[in-house]
Amino acid sequence: MGDLFVLAISCILINNILLAQYLGNCPFLGTSKKMETAVGMAMAVVFVLVMAGVITWITNTYFLVKFDLEYLRTVAFILVIASLVQFVEMFLKKSIPALYAGLGIFLPLITTNCAVMGVCLININEGYSFLEALVASFSYAVGFGLALILFAGVREKILLARVPRPLQDTSIALVTAGILSLTFMAFSVMV
Numbered sequence: 001m002g003d004l005f006v007l008a009i010s011c012i013l014i015n016n017i018l019l020a021q022y023l024g025n026c027p028f029l030g031t032s033k034k035m036e037t038a039v040g041m042a043m044a045v046v047f048v049l050v051m052a053g054v055i056t057w058i059t060n061t062y063f064l065v066k067f068d069l070e071y072l073r074t075v076a077f078i079l080v081i082a083s084l085v086q087f088v089e090m091f092l093k094k095s096i097p098a099l100y101a102g103l104g105i106f107l108p109l110i111t112t113n114c115a116v117m118g119v120c121l122i123n124i125n126e127g128y129s130f131l132e133a134l135v136a137s138f139s140y141a142v143g144f145g146l147a148l149i150l151f152a153g154v155r156e157k158i159l160l161a162r163v164p165r166p167l168q169d170t171s172i173a174l175v176t177a178g179i180l181s182l183t184f185m186a187f188s189v190m191v
Contacts, residue, residue: 004135011139013187017115018147019180020188024115027106028148029173038152040099041106042145044092048084049116049144053137055080056120057130077120085110115144151180 017023024045031041056077064070089107092100100107110116119140123133154176163172 004132007132007135008139011136012143012146013184016143016147016184017119017140018144019177019184021118023118024113024144025177027109027113028144028151029170029177030106030109031103032148032152032155032173034102035149035152035156036099037102038148039145040092040096040103042148044088044103044107044110045113045116045144045148046138046141048081048088048110049119049141050134050137051084052077052081052116052120053123053133053140054130055084057123057128057133060124061130073121073124074117077117081110081116081120115140147180147184151177154180 011017015021018025018028027041027045031037059076059080060070060073064073064076085108088110089100092103092107119137122140123136126132126136128136155173158172158176167175
């Protein structure tokens with residue numbers, strides 16, 4: 001149980017998928033302008049990443065490896081992720097239309113979000129058991145959400161500040177993301 005806790009803390013803080021491994025930056029920068037949108041994207045990514053991590057682990061272990069089809073791993077994983085994103089998109093469109101509209105193009109982009117695919121591949125490459133893959137997938141998703149929500153809070157505050165003209169908009173967002181990344185690097189000394 002202690003190993004799973006260490007794995008979770010490592011995935012959330014030390015090896016944060018956004019701020020330490022630099023995967024998934026497109027939705028990170030695109031949906032972090034408003035807190036509501038960031039929270040919605042974080043929840044969508046948690047669902048998709050956990051389900052994708054579990055389903056791709058099962059697909060790899062019981063189908064691809066068993067039938068010696070590992071060369072189809074990327075295609076199989078993309079199909080799983082795309083199906084899950086379609087499910088989330090249909091659910092949000094029907095249940096929460098305001099969030100669906102707020103996420104806009106970034107919701108279907110979860111399909112091509114390298115963070116989701118990256119976590120699925122990390123789970124396989126690290127040789128995680130089913131439980132470890134589940135914990136890692138959930139923890140990476142929580143780390144993604146934590147970074148996204150923290151960044152959205154900072155970006156909302158920046159809108160109220162006087163920012164020099166050359167640093168406005170994307171420039172200040174990238175500088176802020178770099179500083180946030182440095183703060184997460186401080187957790188690496190915990191290990």
